[in-house]
Amino acid sequence: MKYKALIAIIITLVIVLSVSAMVPLSSANQVNPSGTSANFGMNLSGSINNHFQHMHNYGARLSYNTTTGNITGKYLTANFNSTTGVFSNVTYNITSTTIISKMYANGTSITGLKFPIIGSNHMPSINATVFGSMFLYANASSFFVMHNNPALQSNMMVNNGTLYLYVPSTAHIYNTTDNFQASTSADMNMNAQANASVFKNANFADHTMINFNNVVNAGRKMIMIDNNGTVAMLFVHNGNFKITKNEIIINSTASHGPVLVNMVIPPGLQKTSNNSMVIHNIMKGKISSQIALNYVNGTIANSTINYNSSTHFLYTGHTSSTNSFDVNSSVNHHTIVAVFIGNNMTKNTGHAYVKFDGKIATYVTMSTLVNETSTTHAYYSYTNTSSGMYVFMYIPHFSNHTMVVSNEPFKNSSYTEYYIAGGIIAVLALIGVAAYVIKKKK
Numbered sequence: 001m002k003y004k005a006l007i008a009i010i011i012t013l014v015i016v017l018s019v020s021a022m023v024p025l026s027s028a029n030q031v032n033p034s035g036t037s038a039n040f041g042m043n044l045s046g047s048i049n050n051h052f053q054h055m056h057n058y059g060a061r062l063s064y065n066t067t068t069g070n071i072t073g074k075y076l077t078a079n080f081n082s083t084t085g086v087f088s089n090v091t092y093n094i095t096s097t098t099i100i101s102k103m104y105a106n107g108t109s110i111t112g113l114k115f116p117i118i119g120s121n122h123m124p125s126i127n128a129t130v131f132g133s134m135f136l137y138a139n140a141s142s143f144f145v146m147h148n149n150p151a152l153q154s155n156m157m158v159n160n161g162t163l164y165l166y167v168p169s170t171a172h173i174y175n176t177t178d179n180f181q182a183s184t185s186a187d188m189n190m191n192a193q194a195n196a197s198v199f200k201n202a203n204f205a206d207h208t209m210i211n212f213n214n215v216v217n218a219g220r221k222m223i224m225i226d227n228n229g230t231v232a233m234l235f236v237h238n239g240n241f242k243i244t245k246n247e248i249i250i251n252s253t254a255s256h257g258p259v260l261v262n263m264v265i266p267p268g269l270q271k272t273s274n275n276s277m278v279i280h281n282i283m284k285g286k287i288s289s290q291i292a293l294n295y296v297n298g299t300i301a302n303s304t305i306n307y308n309s310s311t312h313f314l315y316t317g318h319t320s321s322t323n324s325f326d327v328n329s330s331v332n333h334h335t336i337v338a339v340f341i342g343n344n345m346t347k348n349t350g351h352a353y354v355k356f357d358g359k360i361a362t363y364v365t366m367s368t369l370v371n372e373t374s375t376t377h378a379y380y381s382y383t384n385t386s387s388g389m390y391v392f393m394y395i396p397h398f399s400n401h402t403m404v405v406s407n408e409p410f411k412n413s414s415y416t417e418y419y420i421a422g423g424i425i426a427v428l429a430l431i432g433v434a435a436y437v438i439k440k441k442k
Contacts, residue, residue, distance in 0.1 A: 059133025107161020268340030
């Protein structure tokens with residue numbers, strides 16, 4: 001009886017130790033469901049001034065010399081003439097590339113809109129100032145906002161007038177006369193739908209122009225500027241444009257109110273070997289959305305661009321080795337979404353691994369990915385850059401999906417189940433041997 005009790009105890013310990021060894025108690029690949037939200041816990045109860053001036057969220061602090069007109073920051077440098085309202089040499093510091101040589105606007109006086117962000121209930125004759133990481137300029141007919149963040153987000157609004165932009169002679173301008181991915185309603189909303197949910201108590205001009213949640217929705221009209229591999233995108237809402245050599249002229253449509261132009265330089269799509277392929281597939285409508293993640297001042301800076309207004313792509317969480325996302329669409333057809341993860345977010349191991357709806361996705365080359373038409377299988381590809389990892393995910397069909405990107409291989413659940421089964425078989429074998437030994441002793 002003593003031998004039987006001892007054998008029973010041994011068997012129990014073997015089973016417990018086998019199962020606990022086969023199933024990891026925790027994994028760096030797991031994403032905390034209550035992880036960082038898309039808005040990063042942003043507290044909007046204070047004034048806009050405090051939000052940017054003291055918290056300097058989503059960007060690095062800017063400096064503005066009112067004497068020389070120099071605007072200087074980690075990501076942005078430019079010059080501003082407060083007398084003429086002309087910006088010059090707008091430069092993306094990450095690649096040391098000038099995107100806009102000169103920029104200014106002419107329009108008619110804006111009436112009926114209030115601008116409490118600049119401490120006034122009416123449009124001032126002229127106002128240029130810095131709020132932490134944001135440069136703001138407003139006059140009687142136009143409004144400019146420039147963010148010192150990795151995406152160099154900028155917004156320009158002109159009332160019943162014209163915005164003039166000149167690019168360097170080395171730059172190439174891609175003309176997309178009609179971005180069919182953006183619905184007419186999204187275009188007419190002037191990007192408000194992306195911002196209203198974040199700052200509900202702000203007036204129209206505030207939440208449209210300041211772009212609190214760093215989400216940009218493409219309009220029906222989209223322009224791309226490529227200066228030696230550094231790519232900037234312009235999204236035109238409620239306006240028409242004309243391109244002549246290195247000049248872009250954007251006119252507002254008076255019947256629909258002011259023209260709004262979003263400018264963004266997507267991190268990752270800069271000085272990379274495949275950026276011409278990416279640009280081509282954005283313009284062809286195959287890439288519908290992208291998210292760029294970087295740490296800035298200890299805060300996760302999330303820049304989201306929705307080229308297709310029916311796609312909703314959301315960053316949901318972060319661990320030391322993974323970043324997770326939700327994606328859904330009102331249109332049920334395949335598409336590609338892109339994610340850029342900066343080196344200061346997740347260590348670049350030279351490899352990317354993706355789970356789609358909890359299952360490990362299949363890696364393919366980029367040229368294969370952009371030509372994929374499967375309605376059942378998820379695929380991904382990626383490109384290493386000096387500043388981070390650029391990952392592309394092919395989504396075969398739409399409902400509500402989850403996506404996890406890791407710099408380490410995922411634990412394969414089928415292997416775990418195999419090991420557990422093997423452990424159980426081993427335990428049963430031990431039981432058989434013990435029983436045989438007991439029988440022989442009898």
